[in-house]
Amino acid sequence: GIQVEQSPPDLILQEGANSTLRCNFSDSVNNLQWFHQNPWGQLINLFYIPSGTKQNGRLSATTVATERYSLLYISSSQTTDSGVYFCAVPRTGGFKTIFGAGTRLFVKA
């Protein structure tokens, strides 16, 4: 089945720094989601991005479906950006979604 790998697994930033999180997937996909899980466990939708580039404030995402990866950019990081970032893709031919293991981000004040 499709494999999803996220990197780096852990990331520590100083407030104000920029970062790039990566999601690689092993098969073609027709959609991809990025989520932020806050310290209380809530999963917050960041982007639904099967292909192309989207931006929302300080965050942007790019998916290159033909090369099977997606990138999440965080600019001018804030302490509230701390948490775990997940990417998720549907399994081939079905409705089951597979999540990556996540990138754990800590932003220091």
Place this chain on the structure above:
Amino acid sequence: DGGITQSPKYLFRKEGQNVTLSCEQNLNHDAMYWYRQDPGQGLRLIYYSQIVNDFQKGDIAEGYSVSREKKESFPLTVTSAQKNPTAFYLCASSIPPGDEQFFGPGTRLTVL
């Protein structure tokens, strides 16, 4: 305000007891999902439902059961057959199955 609600937020269970976790959505979404998350791990699919009165097993369905009698409700029962039920449980929904998913706030289950 549309959204997904889960209750209770925290749940404590004695070994051998069945417990039911509630998930309700008022987004008029057709599909609903249950995931389990263990500490420091990603999400794993327990069950999903594409339409009322239909549901399918996910990757870790053993020891769990669900029902989908109404479009807006998808309760999950954790049975005594689930050997390691302590985890964080998340419910999600999407308009067409397999499309963009939205999540509830989760239920933390602890077995005492």
